[in-house]
Amino acid sequence: MPRILFSFLLLLLSSATSLSAAKAVRYDDWFADATLRLNYILSGTNTTQDIALHTMARTPLWAGRRVNLDKLLLEGNAQVELTDSATGRRIYIASFSTLFQEWQHSEEATQVRKAFEVVQLVPMPLRTAYATLRLYDSHRRTVAEMRHRVSPNDILIRQGKAASKHFVTQLHGGDAREGIDIVYIAEGYTIAQRELFLSDVRTAMEALFDHAPFSLMRDRFNIRAVFVPSEREDVSVPLEGKWNETPCGSHFSTLYSDRYLMTEKLFQVYDLLEGVPTEHVIILANTPVYGGGGIYNLYAMTSARQQWFRPVVVHEFGHSFAGLADEYFYDDQFETFYPAGIEPWEPNLSTLTDFDKKWARLMGNPSAMNEGIGVFEGGGYQSKGVYRPSLDCRMRTNEYPVFCPACREAIEKAIKYNTETIKL
Numbered sequence: 001m002p003r004i005l006f007s008f009l010l011l012l013l014s015s016a017t018s019l020s021a022a023k024a025v026r027y028d029d030w031f032a033d034a035t036l037r038l039n040y041i042l043s044g045t046n047t048t049q050d051i052a053l054h055t056m057a058r059t060p061l062w063a064g065r066r067v068n069l070d071k072l073l074l075e076g077n078a079q080v081e082l083t084d085s086a087t088g089r090r091i092y093i094a095s096f097s098t099l100f101q102e103w104q105h106s107e108e109a110t111q112v113r114k115a116f117e118v119v120q121l122v123p124m125p126l127r128t129a130y131a132t133l134r135l136y137d138s139h140r141r142t143v144a145e146m147r148h149r150v151s152p153n154d155i156l157i158r159q160g161k162a163a164s165k166h167f168v169t170q171l172h173g174g175d176a177r178e179g180i181d182i183v184y185i186a187e188g189y190t191i192a193q194r195e196l197f198l199s200d201v202r203t204a205m206e207a208l209f210d211h212a213p214f215s216l217m218r219d220r221f222n223i224r225a226v227f228v229p230s231e232r233e234d235v236s237v238p239l240e241g242k243w244n245e246t247p248c249g250s251h252f253s254t255l256y257s258d259r260y261l262m263t264e265k266l267f268q269v270y271d272l273l274e275g276v277p278t279e280h281v282i283i284l285a286n287t288p289v290y291g292g293g294g295i296y297n298l299y300a301m302t303s304a305r306q307q308w309f310r311p312v313v314v315h316e317f318g319h320s321f322a323g324l325a326d327e328y329f330y331d332d333q334f335e336t337f338y339p340a341g342i343e344p345w346e347p348n349l350s351t352l353t354d355f356d357k358k359w360a361r362l363m364g365n366p367s368a369m370n371e372g373i374g375v376f377e378g379g380g381y382q383s384k385g386v387y388r389p390s391l392d393c394r395m396r397t398n399e400y401p402v403f404c405p406a407c408r409e410a411i412e413k414a415i416k417y418n419t420e421t422i423k424l
């Protein structure tokens with residue numbers, strides 16, 4: 001081929017690529033108004049990981065974002081991507097984290113191979129697509145990847161229920177197709193305690209809307225409460241040999257950490273939520289013992305009967321909604337979560353490897369300076385080598401009343417990413 005023609009072809013190709021890259025993915029061109037539930041099993045040890053598809057289900061209505069569909073806000077520890085099978089074009093991507101990856105940092109993972117459930121809700125493609133699930137390690141390397149076909153005509157995609165059989169109460173907002181849908185689900189409340197649950201949901205919702213920037217953007221949220229009764233009140237406490245049958249199957253001592261109250265039964269939780277417009281799940285546990293946790297774009301959980309309920313439920317949602325990291329630290333963590341030389345993807349921590357992408361800009365902002373924004377060593381469970389944006393923050397202590405400026409900015413970005421077209 002003559003050289004000049006070859007470069008002309010190259011030019012044509014590159015301009016075609018940039019044209020398609022510039023054109024945003026329009027929801028209605030690619031997706032039905034329906035949700036595809038992807039159930040996966042992640043298994044492995046501290047050094048190995050496998051992904052398997054378990055089952056798929058389809059439910060009417062897509063409650064998730066309809067903007068920025070092919071763009072990522074945060075890298076997360078895992079990603080799910082949909083590509084069109086005919087053109088290879090990315091039509092949807094989302095990031096999240098998993099309990100499995102947290103467990104990989106535990107001592108137990110050096111001794112036994114275990115499996116964990118993961119659920120991701122994605123928009124239902126109109127035409128055959130490929131779904132790819134990827135896992136990353138703390139060095140940001142892809143350590144597992146699995147791709148599978150999603151055909152809208154697949155007879156084994158189960159048709160799910162349109163409406164939940166449980167009591168669903170909408171407490172705030174409106175149409176699920178607009179706005180960010182938060183669902184609170186009851187854990188350990190008896191049938192007689194439905195009003196107590198609803199009052200706890202109201203407390204949690206008010207606590208959230210007491211915090212900027214949620215307070216300033218509350219019209220972008222829809223809040224629903226899903227009541228599912230338990231036979232007995234309270235949740236399981238393995239340290240006391242107490243195992244209660246509860247809707248979400250949660251228990252203390254998750255990953256052998258006494259106060260870590262979580263559930264590994266994600267399939268069960270999402271079965272209960274089937275037909276309820278769901279983007280972010282908050283499990284409220286009817287227990288007087290302090291505990292909970294939050295995993296980015298997976299779920300958050302808190303005990304509702306203890307004095308720190310309000311700050312903790314907001315803190316855990318900071319993890320699950322905005323991917324914020326814990327800003328507190330210890331001196332004796334089993335393994336480092338944030339290795340030197342690797343910039344964490346979490347917006348409120350830095351190893352100062354790529355600090356310009358973090359809160360550097362805010363440090364020239366007078367109001368943020370007034371609030372004491374800076375670079376403080378200690379965060380993400382590590383006393384050395386990891387830096388946080390503020391002396392104190394909702395992501396550090398329960399006593400401190402607000403999110404620090406860097407966390408506020410990260411939350412605002414996450415709200416916008418989900419509700420308006422933004423430059424990423």
Ligand SMILES: [Zn+2]
Binds near residue numbers: 390393404
């Ligand atoms: Zn913060």
